[in-house]
Amino acid sequence: MSNPTLPPMPSERLLDLRDVQVGFATRDGRVAAVNSVTYHVDRGEVLGIVGESGSGKSVTVRAIMRLLAKNAVEGAGGSIRFNPDGDRELLLSAEHKNSRLMREIRGGRIGMIFQEPMTALSPVHTVGTQIMRTVMLHRKCGRTEARARAVELLGKVQLPNPEEMVDRYPHQMSGGMRQRAMIALALCCDPVLLIADEPTTALDVTTEAQILDLLKSLQDELGMAIIFITHNFGVVADIADRVAVMYLGRIVETGSVDDIFYAPKHPYTQALLQSIPRLGQARVRRLKTIRGSVPDPYNVPKGCPFHTRCDFADAALCGTELPPRKAFAGDQSALCHFAGELREAGQ
Amino acid sequence: MLHFVVRRVLWAIPVLVVVSFISFVIIQLPPGDYVTAMVAEMRNNGEFVTAVQEEEIRTALGLNDPLLVQYVRWISAILLHGDFGQSFHWNAPVADLIWGRLGITLILSTLSLVFTWLIAIPVGVYSAQRQYSFLDYLFTVFGFLGKGIPDFLLALVLMWVGFAWLNMDVGGLMSPQYEGQPLSVAKALNVLGHIWIPVVVLATGGAAGLIRVMRANMLDELGKPYVETAYAQGLSERQVVWGYPVRVALNPFISTVGWALPALFSGDVITAVVLNLPTTGPLLLQSLKMQDMYLAGGFILILSVFTVIGTLLSDILLAWSDPRIRYA
Numbered sequence: 158m159s160n161p162t163l164p165p166m167p168s169e170r171l172l173d174l175r176d177v178q179v180g181f182a183t184r185d186g187r188v189a190a191v192n193s194v195t196y197h198v199d200r201g202e203v204l205g206i207v208g209e210s211g212s213g214k215s216v217t218v219r220a221i222m223r224l225l226a227k228n229a230v231e232g233a234g235g236s237i238r239f240n241p242d243g244d245r246e247l248l249l250s251a252e253h254k255n256s257r258l259m260r261e262i263r264g265g266r267i268g269m270i271f272q273e274p275m276t277a278l279s280p281v282h283t284v285g286t287q288i289m290r291t292v293m294l295h296r297k298c299g300r301t302e303a304r305a306r307a308v309e310l311l312g313k314v315q316l317p318n319p320e321e322m323v324d325r326y327p328h329q330m331s332g333g334m335r336q337r338a339m340i341a342l343a344l345c346c347d348p349v350l351l352i353a354d355e356p357t358t359a360l361d362v363t364t365e366a367q368i369l370d371l372l373k374s375l376q377d378e379l380g381m382a383i384i385f386i387t388h389n390f391g392v393v394a395d396i397a398d399r400v401a402v403m404y405l406g407r408i409v410e411t412g413s414v415d416d417i418f419y420a421p422k423h424p425y426t427q428a429l430l431q432s433i434p435r436l437g438q439a440r441v442r443r444l445k446t447i448r449g450s451v452p453d454p455y456n457v458p459k460g461c462p463f464h465t466r467c468d469f470a471d472a473a474l475c476g477t478e479l480p481p482r483k484a485f486a487g488d489q490s491a492l493c494h495f496a497g498e499l500r501e502a503g504q
Numbered sequence: 505m506l507h508f509v510v511r512r513v514l515w516a517i518p519v520l521v522v523v524s525f526i527s528f529v530i531i532q533l534p535p536g537d538y539v540t541a542m543v544a545e546m547r548n549n550g551e552f553v554t555a556v557q558e559e560e561i562r563t564a565l566g567l568n569d570p571l572l573v574q575y576v577r578w579i580s581a582i583l584l585h586g587d588f589g590q591s592f593h594w595n596a597p598v599a600d601l602i603w604g605r606l607g608i609t610l611i612l613s614t615l616s617l618v619f620t621w622l623i624a625i626p627v628g629v630y631s632a633q634r635q636y637s638f639l640d641y642l643f644t645v646f647g648f649l650g651k652g653i654p655d656f657l658l659a660l661v662l663m664w665v666g667f668a669w670l671n672m673d674v675g676g677l678m679s680p681q682y683e684g685q686p687l688s689v690a691k692a693l694n695v696l697g698h699i700w701i702p703v704v705v706l707a708t709g710g711a712a713g714l715i716r717v718m719r720a721n722m723l724d725e726l727g728k729p730y731v732e733t734a735y736a737q738g739l740s741e742r743q744v745v746w747g748y749p750v751r752v753a754l755n756p757f758i759s760t761v762g763w764a765l766p767a768l769f770s771g772d773v774i775t776a777v778v779l780n781l782p783t784t785g786p787l788l789l790q791s792l793k794m795q796d797m798y799l800a801g802g803f804i805l806i807l808s809v810f811t812v813i814g815t816l817l818s819d820i821l822l823a824w825s826d827p828r829i830r831y832a
């Protein structure tokens with residue numbers, strides 16, 4: 158199943174995306190939502206993906222899950238490879254939405270948590286039923302065993318009275334409780350990868366902190382890898398090992414959390430970091446905002462996608478040429494003509 | 505759940521009392537009454553009846569008593585003896601007339617309801633899943649035609665097809681030679697040969713509308729996040745669609761079961777008349793035309809009771825299928 162033209166994945170590599178491109182055919186023409194996205198996830202690590210709304214974070218993970226909308230058009234050159242057990246590379250990008258392999262992987266090897274806890278669970282089924290269906294599907298076990306598993310899971314995500322919670326309907330739970338139930342559902346078959354698409358965005362700050370703590374302790378206990386999508390840098394610092402920053406369908410910078418936070422190379426990353434309050438900043442100054450707003454995906458600017466909002470842009474170069482990916486020590490890389498030459502902000 | 509059912513059933517009782525009283529008042533509304541009509545007929549036959557005698561008959565029948573007393577007498581006769589009074593026109597007990605036709609009406613209407621759902625639900629689901637596909641357009645055309653063509657016209661066409669092309673005797677529920685015969689295999693087959701026309705006629709009209717409803721509901725539901733969650737669990741498309749969004753999209757259907765029950769009873773009168781079916785619909789029409797007050801009153805009462813029971817049934821079914829209602 159592995160693709161001969163691609164170099165083999167190192168053994169610690171769980172997921173590998175290369176040049177993934179996704180566009181959508183719409184009434185007003187073609188929207189390029191994801192352009193040449195390349196990232197990878199190693200076993201047991203947490204990759205944080207940060208980016209503004211509309212930058213293509215969700216579309217990318219839907220491409221991994223093969224759950225793209227019907228009007229999606231994928232670029233032919235891209236590849237998504239998944240190596241769940243360390244002995245076989247599966248080329249997910251060649252699979253159809255409904256293929257048998259994908260159905261085994263979804264829910265079985267990759268669990269997913271969604272942004273909206275209020276609507277992401279079926280309103281007419283109990284939480285227990287929804288978990289049990291998944292367990293019975295992948296483990297081929299009976300109802301009693303599946304129910305026991307559901308109770309165990311609800312206990313694991315620290316819901317009070319799990320025996321009682323299995324028979325609850327989503328509308329009888331708070332947002333935080335539902336998101337815990339959602340996590341239990343995503344983890345019910347011990348996946349090797351958990352995709353969390355903005356799991357705390359819809360929650361209040363206290364609940365958000367609790368859910369993050371829960372995810373961290375579950376990750377310590379179960380050892381699965383996590384792709385954690387958020388637009389909040391603070392959350393990333395809390396949970397991730399590595400970070401990828403997305404802007405207009407591209408990964409503009411990636412690196413370890415420390416490198417990204419203390420030595421950001423891309424002007425967009427720097428600007429994002431300056432827009433959040435941080436402890437230990439040299440002196441108290443106004444938080445910066447990024448000027449302008451995200452260009453709409455129908456009219457992506459020529460050259461560097463960020464040059465229209467960049468303080469360092471050189472109109473002649475940045476406005477015409479797509480920057481190369483520049484690599485730095487420790488697996489850090491940035492998509493900028495001047496990466497490494499700018500005064501590094503945020504220190 | 506039990507608590508919910510008990511509460512709803514208890515509520516239905518006062519509603520039924522009020523409804524039966526209103527039915528009774530309605531049958532008293534037309535000028536004149538049973539005696540006026542009877543005396544007029546006796547006079548026609550050459551008998552001599554004085555006004556005093558007429559009043560005496562009226563008193564003897566209790567028609568001069570206060571309305572409330574008459575109502576109590578009427579309703580207790582119905583409740584205690586199943587006696588709905590006498591039909592003036594048919595000169596037979598109302599109960600016999602209605603019950604005789606009720607069975608066949610319920611069978612026919614239930615059959616067509618079941619067919620309606622069997623057609624409408626899968627087609628609606630398919631149309632939503634494959635929105636704007638060739639078949640979706642085809643079903644849409646069928647839907648508008650089915651809705652647009654009057655039932656009686658479709659009945660006539662089918663009768664003509666059955667008669668001219670399939671060489672069947674159509675109309676009615678069975679061939680004349682089986683009328684009044686005990687039930688046998690031959691008779692049952694004969695009834696099946698007749699009953700398909702009304703079932704098809706009634707089911708197409710109903711299905712055409714319901715397909716649109718089901719399609720719209722499904723389109724709403726298919727876009728909801730919980731559907732994506734279900735896909736993310738590794739369920740197949742069929743398991744996802746029938747396991748989750750269809751369940752939710754069916755709720756509005758369930759709430760219409762309640763309206764179906766009284767509609768079953770009064771039925772499609774015109775279709776029944778055209779097809780010469782011995783159902784309750786044509787009888788109701790006739791009783792209203794003839795001012796046959798006890799027959800009409802009995803009908804109105806039964807219709808109202810069916811409406812109340814149907815609504816009750818809908819509420820209970822809906823609560824059973826949708827937990828958000830049960831605990832509200």
Ligand SMILES: Nc1ncnc2c1ncn2[C@@H]1O[C@H](COP(=O)(O)OP(=O)(O)OP(=O)(O)O)[C@@H](O)[C@H]1O
Pocket residue numbers: 181182183188189190208209210211212213214215216217226228355388454
């Ligand atoms: N089915 C679709 N048809 C057309 N365009 C789409 C479709 N799905 C997504 N898009 C577009 O793709 C782009 C990326 O969307 P995506 O959902 O990945 O953003 P995101 O980074 O997850 O943002 P958010 O933080 O708001 O979730 C957006 O511009 C969006 O409008």
Ligand SMILES: [Mg+2]
Pocket residue numbers: 214215216354355
């Ligand atoms: Mg998103």
